[in-house]
Amino acid sequence: MGRAFVYVILGGGVAAGYAAQEFVKRGVSHGELCIISEEPVAPYERPALSKGFLLPEDPARLPSFHCCVGSNEERLTPKWYKEHGIELILGTRVKSADVRRKTLLTVTGETISYKILIVATGARALKLEEFGVTGSDAENVCYLRDLADATRLVSVMQSCKDGNAVVIGGGYIGMECAASLVINKINVTMVFPEAHCMGRLFSPKIASYYEEFYKSKGVKFIKGTVLTSFDLNSDGKVTAVSLRDGSKLPADMVVIGIGIRANTSLFEGQLTLEKGGIKVNGKMQSSNTSVYAVGDVAAFPVKMFAETRRLEHVDSARKSARHAVAAIMEPEKTGEFDYLPFFYSRVFTLSWQFYGDNAGEVIHFGDFSGKTFGAYWINKGHLVGSFLEGGTKEQYEGIAKATRLKPAIEDLGELERQGLGFALTA
Numbered sequence: 001m002g003r004a005f006v007y008v009i010l011g012g013g014v015a016a017g018y019a020a021q022e023f024v025k026r027g028v029s030h031g032e033l034c035i036i037s038e039e040p041v042a043p044y045e046r047p048a049l050s051k052g053f054l055l056p057e058d059p060a061r062l063p064s065f066h067c068c069v070g071s072n073e074e075r076l077t078p079k080w081y082k083e084h085g086i087e088l089i090l091g092t093r094v095k096s097a098d099v100r101r102k103t104l105l106t107v108t109g110e111t112i113s114y115k116i117l118i119v120a121t122g123a124r125a126l127k128l129e130e131f132g133v134t135g136s137d138a139e140n141v142c143y144l145r146d147l148a149d150a151t152r153l154v155s156v157m158q159s160c161k162d163g164n165a166v167v168i169g170g171g172y173i174g175m176e177c178a179a180s181l182v183i184n185k186i187n188v189t190m191v192f193p194e195a196h197c198m199g200r201l202f203s204p205k206i207a208s209y210y211e212e213f214y215k216s217k218g219v220k221f222i223k224g225t226v227l228t229s230f231d232l233n234s235d236g237k238v239t240a241v242s243l244r245d246g247s248k249l250p251a252d253m254v255v256i257g258i259g260i261r262a263n264t265s266l267f268e269g270q271l272t273l274e275k276g277g278i279k280v281n282g283k284m285q286s287s288n289t290s291v292y293a294v295g296d297v298a299a300f301p302v303k304m305f306a307e308t309r310r311l312e313h314v315d316s317a318r319k320s321a322r323h324a325v326a327a328i329m330e331p332e333k334t335g336e337f338d339y340l341p342f343f344y345s346r347v348f349t350l351s352w353q354f355y356g357d358n359a360g361e362v363i364h365f366g367d368f369s370g371k372t373f374g375a376y377w378i379n380k381g382h383l384v385g386s387f388l389e390g391g392t393k394e395q396y397e398g399i400a401k402a403t404r405l406k407p408a409i410e411d412l413g414e415l416e417r418q419g420l421g422f423a424l425t426a
């Protein structure tokens with residue numbers, strides 16, 4: 001049994017939703033496009049899962065956060081896909097792909113043929129077992145990647161009001177989940193191996209601002225160590241976690257955010273891979289001309305840094321997806337993807353944005369004891385990255401614009417003195 005489409009999007013996450021919207025804007029015909037997703041729901045804004053979805057009061061629930069509301073655009077409900085003649089094959093995992101024959105085989109035994117394939121398989125959460133620790137399948141241990149994980153996290157969280165949560169990992173999931181747990185009146189201890197939180201992005205000075213803020217909300221930090229084992233009770237629930245430094249923490253629940261791996265396995269040996277993702281050119285086209293890759297799974301040339309990167313952020317998923325569709329439908333009119341990396345987070349009353357690259361020397365500015373502060377990264381004499389906490393829309397636009405210009409910086413002292421003003425007048 002089988003079906004054939006002109007365009008197939010493999011994966012039904014953020015990139016798939018934005019790609020579908022772009023196909024419709026550019027005039028795809030009914031019956032030409034299909035999305036196949038392992039998830040049982042139409043594409044949604046994944047960032048909501050660690051923020052609005054976890055709120056105790058009036059939490060975000062589907063259908064409110066289907067794509068593309070995260071960009072303040074229309075909300076693509078299942079009805080929208082139907083009205084535009086887009087086939088949504090949900091709750092269906094693709095188990096193998098043959099790029100030579102241009103086919104995908106689903107777990108239900110169906111063969112889906114395509115002329116053009118967009119791979120948007122995203123990533124999976126790394127499991128503790130991959131670091132030699134067993135027991136993370138216990139019912140009160142939570143990972144967070146998709147709607148099912150988030151639904152489970154809410155139910156575990158609701159069953160341990162006033163209890164103790166241990167959050168493993170000091171990255172995005174750790175920071176955003178710790179904040180949500182606190183808002184749900186749970187006592188939180190964060191454990192991570194680095195010297196400070198958000199080690200992949202923050203300078204020690206920026207990190208210490210957030211750590212102090214979290215401490216003021218009651219969060220405890222245990223840094224420079226990792227979890228080594230779980231204590232389980234007779235119901236198979238975790239009751240405590242042991243750390244490499246010899247300490248043991250009581251736990252009513254555990255949340256784990258220790259990074260991700262891009263979902264490339266269907267294409268290993270068939271497409272060129274780089275940086276843990278599917279290598280694509282500036283049109284998001286892989287080593288096979290009929291296969292494009294977008295979002296977390298794509299390693300693409302970031303023009304402004306003359307380097308191939310794989311980014312794990314929603315803005316990149318949205319824009320790379322749109323670019324791939326433009327390149328597919330209007331190849332002559334579509335140039336190379338010229339992307340300015342953009343990351344952000346919102347926790348408690350705080351909100352930050354980052355643009356560019358955090359390479360080179362850091363110059364901090366603003367009031368680190370107040371509401372608005374930031375940093376610039378200077379590499380090889382040019383401003384390459386900008387961070388701002390507590391900015392206004394205009395200020396965020398200002399740092400984005402200045403970072404894209406990559407201005408030459410001759411005097412670091414002068415840059416520090418001008419602070420945010422430098423970006424706003426660049």
Ligand code: FAD
Nearest residue numbers: 011012013014015038046047094122295296312313314317
């Ligand atoms: P995904 O959105 O992960 O979608 C991949 C899809 O492919 C899924 O539906 C999956 O089920 C499907 N799939 C995979 N393999 C198969 C298969 N074999 N068969 C069928 N279907 C398959 N980024 C930010 O910039 N800001 C944020 O605030 C932010 N918050 C986040 C919060 C959470 C909880 C998470 C998990 C991520 C967050 N991110 C955030 C990252 C952002 O969500 C991702 O970068 C983005 O979702 C990537 O989009 P994608 O479409 O590439 O992958």
Ligand code: NAD
Nearest residue numbers: 131169170171172173174192193226257258259312344345
């Ligand atoms: P991450 O890469 O942000 O952080 C991983 C963290 O795991 C590290 O900071 C480190 O503290 C920790 N770690 C690594 N190995 C460990 C070990 N053996 N034991 C204990 N801790 C260990 O990844 P994440 O926080 O898991 O986030 C997953 C994905 O979700 C990322 O792609 C991220 O970009 C995305 N996400 C993004 C946002 C956002 O952009 N606001 C929010 C949530 C999730």
Ligand code: ISD
Nearest residue numbers: 045047048051052065069070
């Ligand atoms: O980009 C985002 C983000 O940070 C969210 O929480 O999209 C979601 C929401 O805006 C959708 O509800």
